[in-house]
Amino acid sequence: MTRRHEAEIPAGSVTSKSLFVMPDADAPVPAVLILPQWSGRSPAEDSFAEKLAQLGYAGIACDLYGDGRRGTSQAENQALMQVLLDDRAELRRRLLDLMEAVGASPDIDSDRLGVAGFCFGGLCALDLARAGADIRCAASFHGLFSPPEGLDKPKIKATIAVYHGWDDPMVPPSDVTSLAKELSDRQADWYLMGFGHAVHAFTRPDAGDDTSAGIAYDAHADRRSWRDFTDLLEDRLQ
Amino acid sequence: MTRRHEAEIPAGSVTSKSLFVMPDADAPVPAVLILPQWSGRSPAEDSFAEKLAQLGYAGIACDLYGDGRRGTSQAENQALMQVLLDDRAELRRRLLDLMEAVGASPDIDSDRLGVAGFCFGGLCALDLARAGADIRCAASFHGLFSPPEGLDKPKIKATIAVYHGWDDPMVPPSDVTSLAKELSDRQADWYLMGFGHAVHAFTRPDAGDDTSAGIAYDAHADRRSWRDFTDLLEDRLQ
Numbered sequence: 001m002t003r004r005h006e007a008e009i010p011a012g013s014v015t016s017k018s019l020f021v022m023p024d025a026d027a028p029v030p031a032v033l034i035l036p037q038w039s040g041r042s043p044a045e046d047s048f049a050e051k052l053a054q055l056g057y058a059g060i061a062c063d064l065y066g067d068g069r070r071g072t073s074q075a076e077n078q079a080l081m082q083v084l085l086d087d088r089a090e091l092r093r094r095l096l097d098l099m100e101a102v103g104a105s106p107d108i109d110s111d112r113l114g115v116a117g118f119c120f121g122g123l124c125a126l127d128l129a130r131a132g133a134d135i136r137c138a139a140s141f142h143g144l145f146s147p148p149e150g151l152d153k154p155k156i157k158a159t160i161a162v163y164h165g166w167d168d169p170m171v172p173p174s175d176v177t178s179l180a181k182e183l184s185d186r187q188a189d190w191y192l193m194g195f196g197h198a199v200h201a202f203t204r205p206d207a208g209d210d211t212s213a214g215i216a217y218d219a220h221a222d223r224r225s226w227r228d229f230t231d232l233l234e235d236r237l238q
Numbered sequence: 239m240t241r242r243h244e245a246e247i248p249a250g251s252v253t254s255k256s257l258f259v260m261p262d263a264d265a266p267v268p269a270v271l272i273l274p275q276w277s278g279r280s281p282a283e284d285s286f287a288e289k290l291a292q293l294g295y296a297g298i299a300c301d302l303y304g305d306g307r308r309g310t311s312q313a314e315n316q317a318l319m320q321v322l323l324d325d326r327a328e329l330r331r332r333l334l335d336l337m338e339a340v341g342a343s344p345d346i347d348s349d350r351l352g353v354a355g356f357c358f359g360g361l362c363a364l365d366l367a368r369a370g371a372d373i374r375c376a377a378s379f380h381g382l383f384s385p386p387e388g389l390d391k392p393k394i395k396a397t398i399a400v401y402h403g404w405d406d407p408m409v410p411p412s413d414v415t416s417l418a419k420e421l422s423d424r425q426a427d428w429y430l431m432g433f434g435h436a437v438h439a440f441t442r443p444d445a446g447d448d449t450s451a452g453i454a455y456d457a458h459a460d461r462r463s464w465r466d467f468t469d470l471l472e473d474r475l476q
Contacts, residue, residue, distance in 0.1 A: 196428035
């Protein structure tokens with residue numbers, strides 16, 4: 001049995017409407033912040049939170065845009081995302097505020113926090129790690145990699161796992177080698193799983209199977225990344 | 239309880255002295271050929287065979303040099319390896335002969351074969367997959383990637399897993415992107431785990447911890463690669 005409630009959390013310049021899905025437990029539990037794709041918090045992230053709660057982790061499907069805002073077209077999604085891509089300092093503030101609110105929850109063990117993100121949310125997961133946040137692990141699923149510019153570079157505490165579709169047209173191999181260099185230069189504990197033939201959004205069954213469009217579900221990559229991710233949570237959060 | 243016996247197997251132009259470590263089982267079992275590092279079959283590969291047998295797989299520590307030959311210095315290792323690097327057709331024959339002999343064993347299910355190799359043996363594992371062999375999975379641990387030239391390119395049947403130390407001085411990032419392209423062009427099912435900070439020989443505790451030498455043990459990479467590898471065997475051989 002899991003319990004769920006929506007919370008309003010001041011995050012940077014907005015008020016985040018995020019969903020907490022809590023496992024049944026007698027003691028504070030480890031928690032995973034879930035950072036959405038560009039469209040904003042959606043049933044996909046809420047379901048992922050539920051899956052994690054069933055494994056014993058609090059799953060928090062985070063709203064990063066404020067007031068639960070969601071795009072309903074690619075143009076709207078792009079516009080919502082671009083605001084934060086253009087202001088990575090504000091993105092960092094929202095992420096840190098959310099993390100602190102999650103850690104302050106009496107049902108959650110603030111020493112055992114992790115983060116996972118999808119697509120744009122993958123970049124957000126990396127950004128929370130890049131901010132030196134007190135998280136134990138950060139996972140990017142088919143995320144974007146470009147680092148923030150002009151922000152400080154504290155010690156990265158999280159173990160970073162990057163699940164990447166090798167044929168993702170938005171993230172060419174040169175981005176992989178750049179990210180590897182960035183994370184190694186910063187002495188982060190990191191690893192990458194690169195999946196042959198997989199493209200963007202490979203964990204999303206609703207992305208269809210037309211890889212030529214650059215966005216498609218990939219059953220192998222979905223299964224392998226999930227398997228490793230749950231092992232990562234066991235390693236770092238239990 | 240496991241049982242072990244050494245077998246003499248005609249393999250290409252040599253006679254291979256390979257070790258079979260068999261699990262206790264009433265029916266034919268899946269098997270994993272283990273391809274050694276450049277020094278030739280050693281206690282490390284024999285131990286790995288034992289570990290696999292304890293999981294229910296026949297582990298076959300393969301001698302690729304013939305007559306159980308082993309190098310006792312870097313110069314000898316290099317010379318032994320170079321013969322096969324210079325004649326990839328002969329290497330392919332030895333690998334295919336070994337695989338067929340393993341599959342012909344009455345205790346082994348020839349439909350459920352896999353291969354794993356270390357360093358030079360990682361290249362050999364890839365070469366067996368590149369030969370279109372009837373194996374279900376091929377794993378390279380800190381292996382070399384350079385493809386054979388002038389050999390035919392049949393359909394690759396194995397799922398290929400590449401466990402790679404990102405700072406391996408023998409295998410720079412450009413080799414990673416080349417291998418990815420080769421395997422994708424050949425429509426192989428493949429994925430790669432790249433481990434930040436890990437160098438060559440990361441699974442070998444006896445490699446020490448001086449990463450500046452380019453050869454060192456890495457506990458994280460060792461644990462993560464083993465975890466994924468055992469999952470791969472479950473996926474593909476059970």
